[in-house]
Ligand SMILES: [Ca+2]
């Protein structure tokens with residue numbers, strides 16, 4: 017809104033500073049915009065202009081130059097006996113958009129004038145670009161696939177409707193002066209320019225707006241929508257996530273699933289069982305209350321609410337937890353296409369939009385929240401690590417999408433109290449036979465490996481080298497990193513991981529994905545990158561680094577500790593303590609993993625007086641032999657993870673180690 021200045025202050029300023037011969041002696045009150053342009057001028061009754069003196073009034077009060085004209089548009093009268101006559105501004109004979117001035121007169125006397133008058137100086141009113149060149153700039157700006165004038169049927173209908181065989185939707189172009197309302201550059205912003213004005217009616221995607229193209233520079237300076245929409249909030253009875261409030265917008269008297277409150281927007285379209293995106297239409301509702309009675313139908317139209325909610329919840333997760341503005345961190349519009357094909361049993365990110373089938377025998381509509389977040393997770397991956405979708409990198413691409421599916425779902429469950437969802441299952445709501453697509457906490461359940469190159473690890477060429485199978489390893493790694501857990505993996509290695517909670521685990525994971533991973537990253541490299549990410553975020557030697565390392569060890573990648581090299585010697589590094597209460601934990605052991613001999617480092621470099629080795633269940637292992645001088649011979653031990661307890665005569669210390 018323009019700021020209004022008091023008439024007294026403004027009058028003084030204008031009188032002091034204006035070079036124009038403006039006659040203020042007849043003015044009762046003058047209200048100007050911030051830029052100094054008069055918006056309302058009222059006149060003293062005894063000095064009022066007569067209605068035959070309107071052009072003189074304009075010259076006196078608006079500082080018209082010989083380039084300026086105000087020509088009458090129309091007049092009307094009101095019940096108070098006023099005549100209101102509206103004038104259109106022209107500059108060098110070119111219409112000035114949005115610049116009209118009204119004269120309010122009664123009994124032949126002008127009581128006030130009001131309106132918008134543009135003070136334009138030195139504008140070149142001869143276009144550099146012709147209308148055709150400018151139109152191509154306008155259509156490039158709109159970027160529609162098709163326009164109404166390209167559709168012979170629509171053209172014929174218009175001609176019939178207007179009873180005019182020459183009628184066309186093809187924009188003709190009108191030369192005008194208009195303010196540049198799109199320039200970010202303050203030298204250009206708001207300044208009047210000569211422009212071509214086009215009425216551009218796009219068919220697909222549908223929009224209609226006046227597009228103004230600078231007739232000298234060719235840049236679009238204003239888009240004035242003819243078909244208008246406004247932000248709204250839908251109430252939507254979704255298929256999987258209850259009744260949710262969803263940002264959307266009103267449009268042409270109804271409501272549709274588009275919104276602009278998140279990044280550049282979130283839009284959800286209906287493919288109506290077709291497979292062509294350019295045939296998709298909006299889902300619409302008359303009162304913005306999208307009820308189950310209306311949409312829980314045989315077409316599964318309530319799935320649209322899930323896709324829209326899923327995109328919004330996913331956007332919100334990335335913003336809240338990772339400070340990321342949409343999948344590209346530049347606000348990219350998230351478009352979802354629902355009802356793809358007939359009985360289509362899948363969902364995918366096609367490189368630019370989300371696409372959801374309605375399912376058939378195996379699946380219900382594939383728009384559950386974890387699946388939505390999974391698909392958008394692929395978009396995140398493409399904009400970050402861009403992991404090649406085959407073999408190990410492809411498996412981690414899939415795994416990361418499952419991870420983001422779990423994270424988004426968990427956050428929304430907590431935020432909205434959603435029911436029927438299971439964080440560590442993927443697709444548990446869409447399987448008709450029950451169960452899920454994948455289990456992150458127990459990958460073997462759906463024929464995925466939980467150990468790198470372990471049981472159910474896929475080595476063939478199907479599914480791009482088993483990307484939906486070998487993702488189980490990354491999934492289980494993330495599950496353990498979040499929840500913690502202990503057990504024995506397929507390599508026979510016993511593990512124990514202290515869980516970090518889902519947000520810390522997610523931050524480590526996303527740093528691994530966005531900062532370190534490359535298109536060809538393998539599982540062992542991912543371990544290195546995750547440990548580096550945890551080190552960046554939480555510090556070397558932190559519990560988070562230990563948990564990250566141990567979670568990788570648990571899924572069969574690497575060892576339990578990262579041996580730090582300092583001063584040419586391998587320094588001891590701590591591993592996760594399994595100590596019970598009353599036992600201090602500050603013993604270190606090295607090297608890890610050990611092959612022949614393990615060195616124990618007790619607090620204060622004390623010497624161990626007795627040493628015992630057990631397996632993780634606590635059973636004594638006799639094949640390890642204490643040699644004295646804090647050296648333990650482990651050459652007779654089988655490969656695996658063990659616990660060593662050492663006593664210095666006063667305290668007992670325990671530490672895990674692994675034998676290679
Ligand atoms: Ca339909």
Ligand SMILES: [Ca+2]
Pocket residue numbers: 301302303304305306307310
């Ligand atoms: Ca309704």
Ligand SMILES: [Ca+2]
Pocket residue numbers: 386422425437438439440441442443444
């Ligand atoms: Ca789930």
Ligand SMILES: [Ca+2]
Pocket residue numbers: 460466467470471505506
């Ligand atoms: Ca296993």
Ligand SMILES: [Zn+2]
Pocket residue numbers: 390391394414417
């Ligand atoms: Zn996927």
